[in-house]
Amino acid sequence: MAGKPIEGEKRAFMTGNEVVAWAAVAADVDIMYGYPITPQNEIMHYWTRMAPKYGREFLQTEDEISAGFTTIGGVLAGRRSFTATAGPGNTLMQEAMSMAEMMRIPIVQVVTQRGGPSTATVIYSQQEVTMTCFGGNGEGARIVYSTSTHQELFDYTIKAFNIAWKYRFPTFVLGDGYQSKMRESLTIYDPESRGIKMVPTEPYMGNEGLPGTDRDPHHLRNTYNTEDELYGVVTDIMKNWEKVAPEVAEYQEYDVEGADVLIVAHGVVTRAVQGALKQLKEEGKNVGHFRPITLRPIAEDQLRKRAEKAKVVLVVESSYGQLKKLITDAIYGLSTPIKTFLKPGEGITAEEVVEEVNKLL
Amino acid sequence: MSVAPQMPKCWRLETKVHKFCPGCGHGLVLKALGEAIDELDIQGKTVFGCDIGCSLLAWDFFNIDSVQTHHGRTTPVITGVKRANPELIGIAYMGDGGGYAIGSQHLVNAASRNEKITVVLVNNTNYGMTGGQMAPTTLPGQKTETSPYGRDVDSTGNPTQGPEMVAAITPESAYVARGTVSNVRQLKKFLKRALENQISGNGFSFVEALSGCPTNWRTNAAETWKFIEEAMPQYFKIGELKVPGDKKEG
Numbered sequence: 001m002a003g004k005p006i007e008g009e010k011r012a013f014m015t016g017n018e019v020v021a022w023a024a025v026a027a028d029v030d031i032m033y034g035y036p037i038t039p040q041n042e043i044m045h046y047w048t049r050m051a052p053k054y055g056r057e058f059l060q061t062e063d064e065i066s067a068g069f070t071t072i073g074g075v076l077a078g079r080r081s082f083t084a085t086a087g088p089g090n091t092l093m094q095e096a097m098s099m100a101e102m103m104r105i106p107i108v109q110v111v112t113q114r115g116g117p118s119t120a121t122v123i124y125s126q127q128e129v130t131m132t133c134f135g136g137n138g139e140g141a142r143i144v145y146s147t148s149t150h151q152e153l154f155d156y157t158i159k160a161f162n163i164a165w166k167y168r169f170p171t172f173v174l175g176d177g178y179q180s181k182m183r184e185s186l187t188i189y190d191p192e193s194r195g196i197k198m199v200p201t202e203p204y205m206g207n208e209g210l211p212g213t214d215r216d217p218h219h220l221r222n223t224y225n226t227e228d229e230l231y232g233v234v235t236d237i238m239k240n241w242e243k244v245a246p247e248v249a250e251y252q253e254y255d256v257e258g259a260d261v262l263i264v265a266h267g268v269v270t271r272a273v274q275g276a277l278k279q280l281k282e283e284g285k286n287v288g289h290f291r292p293i294t295l296r297p298i299a300e301d302q303l304r305k306r307a308e309k310a311k312v313v314l315v316v317e318s319s320y321g322q323l324k325k326l327i328t329d330a331i332y333g334l335s336t337p338i339k340t341f342l343k344p345g346e347g348i349t350a351e352e353v354v355e356e357v358n359k360l361l
Numbered sequence: 362m363s364v365a366p367q368m369p370k371c372w373r374l375e376t377k378v379h380k381f382c383p384g385c386g387h388g389l390v391l392k393a394l395g396e397a398i399d400e401l402d403i404q405g406k407t408v409f410g411c412d413i414g415c416s417l418l419a420w421d422f423f424n425i426d427s428v429q430t431h432h433g434r435t436t437p438v439i440t441g442v443k444r445a446n447p448e449l450i451g452i453a454y455m456g457d458g459g460g461y462a463i464g465s466q467h468l469v470n471a472a473s474r475n476e477k478i479t480v481v482l483v484n485n486t487n488y489g490m491t492g493g494q495m496a497p498t499t500l501p502g503q504k505t506e507t508s509p510y511g512r513d514v515d516s517t518g519n520p521t522q523g524p525e526m527v528a529a530i531t532p533e534s535a536y537v538a539r540g541t542v543s544n545v546r547q548l549k550k551f552l553k554r555a556l557e558n559q560i561s562g563n564g565f566s567f568v569e570a571l572s573g574c575p576t577n578w579r580t581n582a583a584e585t586w587k588f589i590e591e592a593m594p595q596y597f598k599i600g601e602l603k604v605p606g607d608k609k610e611g
Contacts (some may be wrong), residue, residue, distance in 0.1 A: 057444060066466070073444070076428060096434070204441070205426035206406065210372060219421040219427050220428040222429065223413065
């Protein structure tokens with residue numbers, strides 16, 4: 001077998017989909033299960049070109065339902081496994097993700113958001129926030145990272161595998177069509193060269209020893225017969241989730257000290273907001289930006305602290321209020337008004353953000 | 362003098378008596394499967410997946426690592442396991458609804474790809490656990506909760522011929538058979554051959570087992586058996602449909 005995919009560090013200029021494939025190879029992922037849908041296809045294209053060189057596997061399934069469930073199978077066999085999808089494919093994959101939530105299966109799913117509802121566009125949106133964060137039936141728990149640069153796509157794809165296996169919650173990297181298709185500079189690296197140790201995987205099925213003689217068999221199920229039994233299982237999951245959430249929640253802040261207007265945005269829209277901040281600062285405006293990196297769990301305490309002091313919160317997103325719902329929930333009870341700039345399925349520029357902020361000042 | 366019942370070694374005694382309805386065929390299919398596993402001595406490396414529906418009651422049936430998944434999704438879960446660890450012997454266990462209706466795309470594609478797994482499908486001509494609705498395998502004229510006047514093939518189609526379909530779309534290295542709980546000895550032979558086909562790395566292995574559902578059929582013991590032995594084989598022919606490099610039986 002060939003050596004490491006990346007020795008040390010390397011500067012690269014590549015598309016987001018290529019970045020994800022490189023990150024997965026670098027993160028020692030064993031197997032990808034996938035089904036074509038735009039705009040994530042090149043993740044599979046690059047993976048299938050690299051995988052054989054490093055002894056990794058790939059299966060192109062018959063649909064996203066199957067891709068989700070075969071990925072679960074890969075994890076059950078104890079392999080670092082992942083899948084990627086978008087739009088209607090994300091919808092289909094939620095069935096498997098729901099099972100992963102119930103059974104605490106460390107599955108990783110990369111989502112490159114496209115327009116919706118339904119087929120919509122294959123280009124870009126931030127309209128898969130609600131589904132990616134809350135797509136399962138019941139109230140399962142899952143971790144969702146929203147990336148804004150190619151560097152983050154690389155960093156958080158690697159991190160997703162470690163967080164998933166450490167905490168045993170299904171973990172998502174939420175990108176978008178812009179990130180998928182645009183090229184950008186970044187540093188790719190061997191995780192070990194930065195002291196990142198990949199969390200070891202272990203099988204849920206097919207372990208050593210004769211079951212029933214040397215050890216108990218592993219009997220995994222997600223069906224429960226009584227209300228009390230289900231109550232116990234779900235309460236246990238949620239208790240564990242609440243304990244873990246503060247350790248997992250990530251965010252970034254820009255110029256938030258003393259900000260009158262607190263702009264909240266995630267993903268690539270963060271970049272437009274940062275551009276706007278620069279201009280607004282030059283104009284002497286008191287504007288800050290809070291960016292949740294994890295959309296689930298959201299860094300609630302930190303966000304409340306900033307929102308409480310602001311005169312107004314402005315939520316900016318390429319969807320019709322999906323982020324706003326998360327923010328409203330997180331800061332419930334504060335008297336700070338929430339304003340929005342919503343562009344479902346359309347990109348947002350720094351100039352537009354400046355204009356929106358100026359309307360509020 | 363009482364004689365203890367003969368149970369396969371790989372059965373998990375703690376979960377017996379099993380939870381299937383009295384007269385259900387699942388117990389017989391699982392007994393035949395258990396004996397086949399014992400005889401092949403593969404308990405330690407077998408993984409067992411079951412569906413939603415009556416088959417899910419088998420989730421803790423064996424002293425074998427098992428996973429219960431969603432309706433129709435057992436085939437991809439076991440495919441995923443086997444692809445990730447080809448050393449294991451993967452069994453996907455499901456009913457006719459899981460295999461021929463909601464999960465048919467998975468069955469068709471796993472068969473087409475010649476996945477090295479063994480699928481065991483129990484055909485009882487109706488949806489048992491949800492209360493006896495029409496299944497793809499319901500016989501013409503058969504009454505169910507959603508075909509209360511008898512299945513009308515003009516509007517609902519003919520019973521799915523599963524093994525025939527799988528045999529048609531698999532390569533020569535696949536194994537395909539249909540057995541019945543009314544001939545457990547033969548059924549066990551089919552299951553054993555299906556597992557051997559996987560062990561030798563040949564390809565996809567598929568066994569349909571005709572079985573009874575006296576609860577939803579509303580039949581007594583004698584009538585249940587009559588339906589299994591007389592009505593079902595008229596549509597679903599018993600025997601081996603595909604045996605790599607060997608002589609078919611039946």
